[in-house]
Amino acid sequence: MLHEPREIPPETRAPLPAVDRVLATDAAQLAIERYGRAATVAGVRASLDEVRPAWRAGAAVDVSPERIAAAASMRLEGESRPSQRRVLNLTGTVLHTNLGRALIAEEAIAAVVAAMRSPTALEFDLSDGRRGERDDHVRGLLRELTGAEDAVIVNNNAAAVLLTLNSLSDGKETIVSRGELIEIGGAFRMPSIMNRAGARLVEVGTTNRTHLADYVEAIGPQTALVMKVHPSNYRIEGFVKETPAAELAPAVHERGVPLVDDLGSGVLVDLAAYGLQRERTVQEAVRDGADIVTFSGDKVLGGPQAGLVVGRHDLVRRLAKNHLKRALRIDKLRLAALEATLRLYRDPDRLAERLPTLALLARPAEKLKALAARFRPALADAIGPRFEVEIVDLESQIGSGALPLATIPSGGLAVASLGEKGGGGALQRLAASMRALSVPIIGRISDDRLNLDLRGLDDEHALAESIVELGLATAAEDAE
Ligand SMILES: *Cc1c(COP(=O)(O)O)cnc(C)c1O
Numbered sequence: 001m002l003h004e005p006r007e008i009p010p011e012t013r014a015p016l017p018a019v020d021r022v023l024a025t026d027a028a029q030l031a032i033e034r035y036g037r038a039a040t041v042a043g044v045r046a047s048l049d050e051v052r053p054a055w056r057a058g059a060a061v062d063v064s065p066e067r068i069a070a071a072a073s074m075r076l077e078g079e080s081r082p083s084q085r086r087v088l089n090l091t092g093t094v095l096h097t098n099l100g101r102a103l104i105a106e107e108a109i110a111a112v113v114a115a116m117r118s119p120t121a122l123e124f125d126l127s128d129g130r131r132g133e134r135d136d137h138v139r140g141l142l143r144e145l146t147g148a149e150d151a152v153i154v155n156n157n158a159a160a161v162l163l164t165l166n167s168l169s170d171g172k173e174t175i176v177s178r179g180e181l182i183e184i185g186g187a188f189r190m191p192s193i194m195n196r197a198g199a200r201l202v203e204v205g206t207t208n209r210t211h212l213a214d215y216v217e218a219i220g221p222q223t224a225l226v227m228k229v230h231p232s233n234y235r236i237e238g239f240v241k242e243t244p245a246a247e248l249a250p251a252v253h254e255r256g257v258p259l260v261d262d263l264g265s266g267v268l269v270d271l272a273a274y275g276l277q278r279e280r281t282v283q284e285a286v287r288d289g290a291d292i293v294t295f296s297g298d299k300v301l302g303g304p305q306a307g308l309v310v311g312r313h314d315l316v317r318r319l320a321k322n323h324l325k326r327a328l329r330i331d332k333l334r335l336a337a338l339e340a341t342l343r344l345y346r347d348p349d350r351l352a353e354r355l356p357t358l359a360l361l362a363r364p365a366e367k368l369k370a371l372a373a374r375f376r377p378a379l380a381d382a383i384g385p386r387f388e389v390e391i392v393d394l395e396s397q398i399g400s401g402a403l404p405l406a407t408i409p410s411g412g413l414a415v416a417s418l419g420e421k422g423g424g425g426a427l428q429r430l431a432a433s434m435r436a437l438s439v440p441i442i443g444r445i446s447d448d449r450l451n452l453d454l455r456g457l458d459d460e461h462a463l464a465e466s467i468v469e470l471g472l473a474t475a476a477e478d479a480e
Contacts, residue, residue: 016055017065019044027069035076043072043079087440088463090412092453094360095399099442101298101305103356103458105344108303108337115336122332135320137335141342145268146282148293148310152320153335158188159328160294160307161262165197165225167322168258168292168315172224174199177210177243179236180229190229199224209241212251219255226252227260228290230280249289258291258315265400266295266308268345274352274362276398277406282310291315297334299400302357303341304334360455361398361408368454369393369411375454375463376413382471383430384478388416396455412453415443424448433473437466 022028022044031040047068054061087099095101125132135153142151154160165174174194181203183189194201200222204214215226228245249259263285272278279300285293292315297306307328309319319325330338344354352358372391380389392414395407417426427450434441439462443452457463 013055013058014063016048016052016063017068019048022048022065022068022072025065025069027066027073031069031073031076035080039076039079040072043076044068047071047075085440086462087442088459088466089442089456090452090454091442091444091456092394092396092410092412092451093399094396094456095299095357096456097400101400102300102302103360104302104304104337105341105354105356107344107354108340111336111340112304112333115332120332120336122335133320134329134332134335137339138342141339141346142308142310145342145345146286146293146310148282148286149313150316151308151310152316152325153330153338154307154309154325154328155330156298156305157262157264157294157296157307158193160309161190161193162197163307163319163322163324163328164260164292164294164309165194165199165227166324167319168260169194169197169199169224171198172200173202173220173222174225174227174260175202175204175215175218175223176227176229177205177214178203178207179205179210179240179242180227180231182229182231208236208239210243211241212243212247215243215248216251216255219252219257223255223257225260226257227262229262230264244288245285245290246288253289258312259289260292260294261285261288261290263293263295265299265398266297266301268301269348269351271300274358275364276361276408286310296400297338297341300357300361300398301341302355304337306330306334306338356458360458363455365393365409365411367411371454371457371460372411372413375467378464378467378471379413379415379452382467382474383415384474386417386419386426387430388418390414390416392451394451394453394455396453408455410453410455412451412455415450415452416448433470433477434466436473437469439466441466441470 019041023041028040028044031043050071051061051063055063089096089099091099121132123132123134135151138153139151142148154163176190181190191201202218204210204218226248228248245259245261252259263280263282265279267279267281268283270278270281282293282295290311292309292311294307294309295301297303297308309316344351352362369391376389376391390413392412394410394412396410397407415427415430419426427445427448431443431445431450434443441452441463443450
């Protein structure tokens, strides 16, 4: 036979231990205490299954009960870590959809915890003891903050658009500019959503120019809505004509057609006050004459995932009565978080202190560079002499479709490989080691550098600990 030398004759090698013998070890007893008997038995079986082929083939594997118990414990520990783990977002995109978008305020977290623990007056009117509507908890706040007559809340903004179109344009036409037929990540394509909602899409204008007359000429007896969509993730530059909502609203109202404005990001404050570029607010959209305005709860608004619809009372009531609303409704936990978040907006002076998303976005670049200088030595130490770590100027993005091309000056660390040419492989391996940490560090590779943008850093202590762990992992790898 070919690989004879390493094999042990079957009659002399140790037998595979029975599950009970493994369970009797100290390590397995500890595992039972920690993870329960059923999971530990399953872990032991899986560990036995893992070594069996090599053992059968006669390879020199340690199959002592202690060794199998240790392998089972490691497996159980891995399995007990939450799959949706906390990470450090150093990607430079503050509202990163893949990393869960907005961090919510402590006030909102407390509200969620309270709502989880006890029954709540979710759909119950405490004044008369009758059934209430869940959206009532935020309707008043939204009216006050946006100036709109009424509001309804759903699962996310995609749901808000779907519900709006289905409630107001099912079997009828909705007019949209060709320059605004957007696709957002995650397969949200405006034409497909319209189709699903039962609305017939009427495209007007061209990709770069849509005039008021284009909209007006398309209005006919089948027109249910005219819709504007915020181009969240791109911008058309050059010979461009967009018809602003303020110009469009009176013209479509004159013809008895409501105007819908899908804003995407729910900006409720003047971002210029925080050193950021201005973005049209929900209040402005309402003032410009939009009859329905839709936006997300977890973008710049800084709350939980939610779709907010504000606008004209009679139209919003049609959305609230649609049976689809039941399938798209928000749960009590996020509603509690949304209510607490909106309440913070009543005190704009303290908003940047209390709303983590705004706090992260408003941090000056010099502060981030000073922070980078503090972390540089530890990181350089941790990853060793094969890499070079520099303090750099970076450009962060708000993310999730707010001000798509505007960047915010930022600061952080850039890691380059000193070894192989280009260093791509080494950087990829380093990025993988950072993802494998207990609290993973998520950076961004660009131009042969691994950039760690500190704008999105929400916990300096956690980053320091992750860097220490990275150092231990690198040292262990080098020792192998
Ligand atoms: C982000 C966005 C959406 C989708 O919102 P979700 O909350 O992610 O469902 C829809 N329209 C516009 C213009 C957006 O920017």
